[in-house]
Amino acid sequence: MSDGPTYGFDTLQIHAGARPDPATGARQTPIYQTTAYVFRDADHAAALFNLQEVGFIYSRLTNPTVAVLQERVATLEGGVGAVCCSSGHAAQIMALFPLMGPGCNVVASTRLYGGTVTQFSQTIKRFGWSAKFVDTDDLDAVKAAIDENTRAVFCESIANPGGYVTDIRALADVADAAGIPLIVDNTSATPYLCRPIEHGATLVVHSTTKYLTGNGTVTGGCIVDSGKFDWSANDKFPSLSEPETAYHGLKFHETFGPLAFTFHGIAIGLRDLGMTMNPQAAHYTLMGIETLSLRMERHVENAQKIAAWLEADDRVDYVTYAGLPSSPYHDRVKAHYPRGAGALFTFAVKGGYDACIKLVNALEIFSHVANLGDARSLIIHSASTTHRQLTPEQQEAAGAGPGVVRVSIGIEDADDLIADLDQALSKASA
Structure with missing residues (x-):
């Protein structure tokens, strides 16, 4: 889209990054299912590999369909650039990759998706992190917790599984004072409910598998660069501030300024880690984002109604939905998440572990799956x-x-979802 008017979210979620295909006039972004791209001549090829010209080289690095998705997500998040990759877990490693080195650490929230806790507590040790x-x-x-070897603070905007909402601005102030970036996983909130960069985040990561795609068809991840961090302010980030030996001594921050992290993520991260998003996955996600605001409104509306019903039910011990007036995070939601607290939360079933198992087995509309953010309502017993x-x-x-289940409330009829939970709770408590 051209520079000029400031467009609203609903317009940008459809148009940002996309233009009619110059070859055919196709209005929907085509799936560019190709491995490589023909160079105009040898000088053109050299300019691309030297990062002197932006273009397409090889689909492990860049692809026209994926490029549209990158621009769209970056625009919706208020960033200067983005790098898409194969999954949300890949996005987390890609976000840390330019920052970390052997002996370095990240300070992370205890309230994270279980797979992220495992990745951070176990897997990254193999890199010396x-x-x-x-x-x-x-x-x-x-x-x-921050020491001289800390290279980032990591949190989720709306934490999975509990739906807790984070005070991003307060964390950003702590990270800024330490001279390190704040990385925020915005998967559960999406940029429709929260734009972490506006609250001081340096980088935003997504599992695009979830709400951005919204239809449970493909996996993907994305890292959005705010462009606001000074990578040369200290000596903590040599891959960005000093000559990068993995790219003929190029100084990324000196050369690319606000886009240093984005270019590094493509030229080094995707090149060497190979965590590439395929163009068909990008296509499905682009189609999903076109209805993001409409879906999120219904997700939030349904979650609010169902959480209130569950909280009033004697078969339930407690509900963690931050949109409820009883939540300790309710005031934070009103201040920082004015469009709602999302659609992800947990509730504790009286009867503990065994009752939770009976509940998930008895549900008919809710699907028992290891996913969230689908148009369909989903449930899982996280402890097992x-x-x-x-x-x-x-x-x-x-x-x-052990006595808690996580729900991701979909966009079905809320009364039907309540009826399904009601009959399943009856069986669980029998």
Whole structure:
């Protein structure tokens, strides 16, 4: 889209990054199912590989369909650029890759998706990295955890599984004071409910698999660069501020300024890690984003109604939905998430572990799957699935104890969803 008018979210979710195909006039972004691209001549090829000219080289690095998705997500998040990759987990590694080195650590929230906790506590050790987990509501604990080897603070805007909402601005202030970036996983909120960059985040990551695609068809991830961090302010980020030995000594920050992280993510991250998003996945996600605001409005409306019903039910111990007046995060939602608290939350079933198993087995409309953000309503017992590898203490800290189920409320008729939960709770408590 041309520079000039400031367009609204509903317009940008359809048009940002997309133009009619110059070869055919096709209005929908085509799936460019190709591996490589013909260079005009040898000088053109050299300019592309030297990053002196932007263009398409090889689809592990760049692809026209994926490029439209990158521009669209970056626009919706208020960033300067984005890098799409194969999954949300890939996006997390890609986000850390330019920042970290052997002996470095990331300070991470205890309230994270179980797979992220495992990735950070176990897998990244193989790179010589480590993670320190803290309650990000305790800002003093966050400050105490940051040391000379810390390279980032990581949190989720709306935490999976509990639906807790994060005070991003407060965390950003702590990270800024330490001279390190704040990385926010915005998967559960989407840019429709929250734009972390506006609250001080440096990088935003997404599992595009979830609400952005919204139809449960493809996996994908994305890292959005705010373009606001000074990578040369200290010596903590040599891959961005110093000559990069993996790219003939190029100084990314000096050369690309606000786009340094984005260019590094493509030229080094995708080139060497190979976590590439395929063009068909990008196409499905682009189609999903076209209805993002409409879906999120219904997701939130349904979640609010169902959470209130569950909270009033005697068969339920508690509900963690931050949109409820009883939630300790309710005021934070009103201040920072004015369009709603999302559609992801947990509730505890009286009867504990066994009752939860009976509940998920009895549901008819809700699907028992390891996913969230679908148009369909989904449920999972986290302690026996997504958070199974965690210790009991880690499960409790993440809000995924044995007597808790996580729900991702879809866009069906809310009364039908309540009826389904009602009959399943009856069987679970029998």
